[in-house]
Amino acid sequence: EKDISEILQDNDEPEVYKGESFLSPKQRLIKIQYQLGPIIGEGTFGKVYSAIERATGLSIAIKELKSDQMTSQQIEEIDNEIKFMTNLKHENLAKIFDAFTLQNKKYIVMELLAGGSLQQITKQFGGLPEQLVRRYSTDLLHALKFFHDRKCAHMDLKCANVMISSEQQLRLIDFGTSIRTETPKCSPGIRGSPYWLAPECVREKVYDVFKADIWSFGAILIELLDSVPPYSEIKQAPAVIYHVSQLQTQPQFMNKNISKELNEVQQACMNLDPEKRPSVDQLLQFKFFDQLQQNPVLTELLPNENENYVDQLRESYKDQTVLSLSQSIMTSQHEEKTNQFFQQLDLKVGKKEIINFNGEWNTSNYDQE
Numbered sequence: 001e002k003d004i005s006e007i008l009q010d011n012d013e014p015e016v017y018k019g020e021s022f023l024s025p026k027q028r029l030i031k032i033q034y035q036l037g038p039i040i041g042e043g044t045f046g047k048v049y050s051a052i053e054r055a056t057g058l059s060i061a062i063k064e065l066k067s068d069q070m071t072s073q074q075i076e077e078i079d080n081e082i083k084f085m086t087n088l089k090h091e092n093l094a095k096i097f098d099a100f101t102l103q104n105k106k107y108i109v110m111e112l113l114a115g116g117s118l119q120q121i122t123k124q125f126g127g128l129p130e131q132l133v134r135r136y137s138t139d140l141l142h143a144l145k146f147f148h149d150r151k152c153a154h155m156d157l158k159c160a161n162v163m164i165s166s167e168q169q170l171r172l173i174d175f176g177t178s179i180r181t182e183t184p185k186c187s188p189g190i191r192g193s194p195y196w197l198a199p200e201c202v203r204e205k206v207y208d209v210f211k212a213d214i215w216s217f218g219a220i221l222i223e224l225l226d227s228v229p230p231y232s233e234i235k236q237a238p239a240v241i242y243h244v245s246q247l248q249t250q251p252q253f254m255n256k257n258i259s260k261e262l263n264e265v266q267q268a269c270m271n272l273d274p275e276k277r278p279s280v281d282q283l284l285q286f287k288f289f290d291q292l293q294q295n296p297v298l299t300e301l302l303p304n305e306n307e308n309y310v311d312q313l314r315e316s317y318k319d320q321t322v323l324s325l326s327q328s329i330m331t332s333q334h335e336e337k338t339n340q341f342f343q344q345l346d347l348k349v350g351k352k353e354i355i356n357f358n359g360e361w362n363t364s365n366y367d368q369e
Contacts, residue, residue, distance in 0.1 A: 077176030115164030218269025
C-alpha cells in the first residue's frame with residue numbers, strides 16, 4: 001500500500017490547482033478574499049458554504065472543518081482527500097482550487113456543485129428512471145476507470161459521494177478513505193459505509209480493493225433505481241455490518257420493472273465471489289452501457305434503412321436537430337460514437353424545418369403530407 005503522494009514524481013508537496021480565473025499563490029495570499037454565502041451543507045465537524053471569489057466573481061464552495069475537534073485519523077483522512085483532489089484531474093472528479101489552515105480550522109476551496117448529490121436526487125424522486133441510471137452510472141464508471149487505471153481505489157462509493165454540477169455533469173467526491181496500492185490485494189481494514197461494503201471487506205483481512213469498489217458500484221445501481229441502498233430496512237450500522245458478513249445470496253433490486261441488461265450488470269458487480277466480478281473495463285463492454293442500442297426514444301427516431309420513409313426522414317429533419325436531441329440524452333463519452341452513427345445515415349439538410357433555433361416547434365415551414 002502506498003500513499004497517493006507517491007503519484008507525484010520529484011515533488012514533496014502536491015501542486016495546487018491553478019484555475020484560469022485564480023491568481024498565483026503569492027498574489028492569492030495578498031489579494032484574494034472570499035465572500036461567504038449561505039450554508040449549503042453541515043456535518044459533525046464542519047460546514048460547507050457557498051461563496052464567491054471577490055477578485056473574479058467565481059462561484060465556489062468552501063468547506064470549513066474544525067480540526068481541533070477531530071481525531072488524528074480524521075485529520076489524516078482530510079489531508080488524504082486534499083491530496084487526491086489536487087493530484088487527480090478528470091472531468092468526473094470534483095475540482096479543488098485551494099486548501100489552507102487558519103486558526104485550528106482547515107479550509108478546502110472547491111467548485112460549487114449546485115445540482116446536489118445523487119442521494120438527494122434519488123430520494124426526492126423515489127428512484128430514477130433506467131435511462132438516467134444508465135447516464136449517471138456510465139459517467140461514474142469512467143471516473144472509476146480513471147481511478148483504477150492509476151492504481152487508486154475509492155473505497156467509499158455511494159450516491160451521497162456523487163455530486164451533480166450546474167451543467168448536469170457528474171462529479172465523484174470524498175476521497176478521505178481512498179488508497180493507492182501497487183497490488184490489488186492488500187489489508188486496508190474496513191473502509192467505507194456499511195450499506196455499500198463488499199462482504200470480503202468485513203470477512204477478510206486481505207482483499208482486492210478494486211473488486212470491493214465494483215461491489216459498491218453495484219450497490220449504487222440499486223440505490224439509484226430504488227432510492228435506498230441494499231438492506232435499508234436495517235437501521236443500525238453494526239447490524240448492517242454483521243448482515244453483510246453473513247451474506248449467502250446476492251442483493252436484488254426491489255423494483256422488478258427493470259431491463260435484463262441492467263439486472264445483468266448489477267448481478268455481475270455484486271457477485272459474492274470477488275474473483276468473478278468484472279473489472280471497470282469489462283463492465284463498460286456490457287450491453288446496458290450501449291446507449292445507441294438501449295435508448296428507446298432514439299430508436300424511434302432512427303427507422304430501419306430498408307423502410308421507404310428513410311428518404312422522407314432525411315428531407316424533413318435537419319441533421320443538427322437530430323444530433324442536438326441525441327446529444328441531450330447521451331453521455332459525453334458517447335458523443336463521438338453518436339456523430340459517426342449519424343454520418344453513416346448520410347442525413348442531408350433539407351429546405352424544410354420543424355424546429356427553430358430556440359428549440360420550439362415551427363410549423364410555418366413544415367408541409368403536412
